[in-house]
Amino acid sequence: MCCGNESHHGGRHRSCHHSDSCACGGHTGIGPRFWSKKEKITWLEEYLEDLQAEAKSIQERIAALKGEQ
Numbered sequence: 001m002c003c004g005n006e007s008h009h010g011g012r013h014r015s016c017h018h019s020d021s022c023a024c025g026g027h028t029g030i031g032p033r034f035w036s037k038k039e040k041i042t043w044l045e046e047y048l049e050d051l052q053a054e055a056k057s058i059q060e061r062i063a064a065l066k067g068e069q
Contacts, residue, residue: 035043
């Protein structure tokens with residue numbers, strides 16, 4: 001999709017870490033690339049999955065800490 005920076009969100013997302021458009025030149029280096037509606041939806045769905053997994057992990061950690069008391 002874009003610059004391929006996967007440092008955000010644990011590297012799971014294949015899309016760019018920038019907002020609606022990216023001026024990093026994309027993989028082709030021919031200038032900004034704007035996301036299609038389908039790409040935005042896909043990215044948001046993947047991001048939501050990551051957030052849900054992170055929330056579950058936090059809940060498990062809280063439960064473990066409470067069990068240590």
